[in-house]
Amino acid sequence: MSIWTRVTDLLARLARGDGLSTLFEQLRTPPEKTVGFAIATVALGAKIAKADGLVTRNEVAAFREVFIIPEGEEGNVARVYDLARQDTAGFEDYARRIRAMFGEGAAQLGDLLEGLFHIAVADGDYHPEENRFIARVAEIFHLPEPEFLRIRAEFVPDAERDPYDVLGVPHGASLEEARAAWRALVRETHPDRLLAHGLPEEAIRLAEKRLICINQAWERISAKAA
Numbered sequence: 001m002s003i004w005t006r007v008t009d010l011l012a013r014l015a016r017g018d019g020l021s022t023l024f025e026q027l028r029t030p031p032e033k034t035v036g037f038a039i040a041t042v043a044l045g046a047k048i049a050k051a052d053g054l055v056t057r058n059e060v061a062a063f064r065e066v067f068i069i070p071e072g073e074e075g076n077v078a079r080v081y082d083l084a085r086q087d088t089a090g091f092e093d094y095a096r097r098i099r100a101m102f103g104e105g106a107a108q109l110g111d112l113l114e115g116l117f118h119i120a121v122a123d124g125d126y127h128p129e130e131n132r133f134i135a136r137v138a139e140i141f142h143l144p145e146p147e148f149l150r151i152r153a154e155f156v157p158d159a160e161r162d163p164y165d166v167l168g169v170p171h172g173a174s175l176e177e178a179r180a181a182w183r184a185l186v187r188e189t190h191p192d193r194l195l196a197h198g199l200p201e202e203a204i205r206l207a208e209k210r211l212i213c214i215n216q217a218w219e220r221i222s223a224k225a226a
Contacts (some may be wrong), residue, residue: 006035008076011083020080021089024097037108040098041079041115046084047091048133091133095140107188109141110151114210117155126156133211156215166217175225182218186211 010023020043024036082092102108114132118129131152138148149165165180167181189207 005076005192007039007080010035010039011079020084021093021097022089024101025096036098036101037112039087040094040101040112042077042080042115043084043087043094044091044098044112045119047094048120048130054100075214092136095137099141104142110143110147113138113141113143113148114154115149117151118209122157151210154210162221163217166213167221175222178218178221182214185214189214 020039023039089213098112099106099109116134116137120126120134134152135148138145146168147163149162150168153162153166164173164178167178167185169178169181189211
């Protein structure tokens, strides 16, 4: 059974009139977290696609880059997307329930934020409303501001890519501290780590962009120290 068939089966169990918020409360056991990540990405992706007032084909296509959707499964994904768009619950309610689903400080929350940035910049423009949307989600997820800035620097073309922010270290950090942070981030970006966090294999491709940004930050810091 594919992940999307599993998602559809879960949706079929919802009572008439229930939204995705109800489903998030049912996805707290570890075996469900991969499915939960997929639903959370679709749900918040549907909300942020409208944050700038316009849903573009590029933004919809961007979701397909986060998840490789097998032939014949498009309808299952569309059901989740449409339910999220029609749901009266706001994105803040979704974000709170998603945080509760994964748990405080869960790595999946940062991974999910990366997916939202990927969708937001897909149309070639990072709208102020999209920035407010993602910043608010990060706040609800209790992600530290340096983490938000680091992730934003990976995806937003005109965002200031401060190498220290990217590595999550203070500007006064020594070269050894920066190197340690760089190595830790590289380890965390390994596919095995992402699979252990409950991400579907399809979503791991986002780590490639993250790793490029991390390595570029370290190169800038080490070159300055040379």
